[in-house]
Amino acid sequence: MASEVVLRRRRIQRIRRGAMYGIGIAVVVGFVLFADWETIRRNFFNTEIARDMLPEVLTVAARNTIIYTALAFALGLVLALVLALMKLSSIAPYRWFATSYIELFRGLPALITIILVGFGFGIAFDWKIPGGTLGKGSIGLGLVAGAYMAETIRAGIQAVPKGQMEAARSLGMSPSTAMTYIILPQAFRIIIPPLTNEMVLLIKDTSLLFVLGTTPASKELTKFARDFMAQNQNATPLTVVAIVYLIITLPLTYLVRRLERKTEAEKR
């Protein structure tokens, strides 16, 4: 009796699975049959337009995206380390400052911060941040990245067992010596995967820098693509920069996955 019930249930499951495959195949076949392939090809995969983008899409646009990311990440990392240490400080005003900073910049759209840094200071103090788009853009993005990474670093420091600090202090190390040589090296090992994720987010956020206005030499990937689209009345540039973005970000996400697996293996 019981086995008959099990058999029936299995048959129902098999039918249901078959139906799922059927629906999926029908959707794909329908799309292939009815899509206007010529229009899609001409507008998204136009090889002539793609060829026109070379080499500037790599030598200027991709290069700028990477430079903006690197500078913003470097600034963000330093800022984040200071904020994380302030947040863990025994001095209350330091903690308040760090918390306010982190909550403020995580709560605002990154675009607002970029506009504030790019134009707000100039209007308010009659003083411009030097370095053009590069200077304004990396500072704006770095201020935001610092807020996010500060929380990551703080969590990493707190993930180091308490006994490590106690052992270091028992050997006569000052708090800063213990932090520098014992706690932070261990914390950074823990947070390299999440920090790499932050970097991937940062790469994508460089596309916001178009608001600062760009010269031909300072365009990053997204702005470069938009200008090319406007010139040619064609969407192919988007496809091209999408591929370039993926070429930059996919290896990083792959690296994160490998690092995470390695950390997991070490824990066991």
Add this chain to the structure above:
Amino acid sequence: MTAPPIEIKDLHKYFGELEVLRGISTTIQTGEVVCLLGPSGSGKSTLLRCVNLLEQPTSGTILIEGEDITDEDADVDGLRTRIGMVFQQFNLFPHLTVLRNLRIAQRKVLGRDTAEATRIAEEMLARVGLSDKVNEHPSRLSGGQQQRVAIARALCMNPDMMLFDEPTSALDPELIGEVLDVMRELADDGMTMLVVTHEMGFALQVADRVIFMDGGVIVEEGPPNEVLRNPQHERTKRFLRAIEIED
């Protein structure tokens, strides 16, 4: 130096509302080995951790070689280099090799150069019988070996005294002996030692004095033969009976 290594006067420690130490006074003489015994929660680990200020005493004074470490202006880091500490969980630095574990505080705290720090590290590693592990990472060592490295790391600072916080409690039974052997040799060499332990055999054979604590006070203290074989207080008797049943 004429002042005793450790002198504790009327030490009180609160964790919030809870009074963990209720007036501890005792003096430990140069070369003396003292074992702190008592049930868990009796305050013995807290007492030990107060001696190198891992816990801040609420009131009372602790003199290390005559210097008041509870004074606000005390040079705590400097004092700690004179007090070796060994933890239950070893607390080796997992990102550093054994050699670097032994060298880092010598370099960054005592300012020794690399060559001298290496020489001393190798000497101390030989003393605990682990010369062949100099380039290993701690995670590749057994618990007993890790604890011996931790003892060597403390010895590298040339401490005048050593604190042991349940040094064998985290070890598999077959690894306890090697750590106790190292501690016994240290005691034979004349090191001043304050040891929180549940190893009654070690207390009997090695200690000059045992202190039995319960409820944050010293219930009874004296030579191990007297306190362990012929306890005067009911609480000590009960504790020792319970331990024997466990064994």
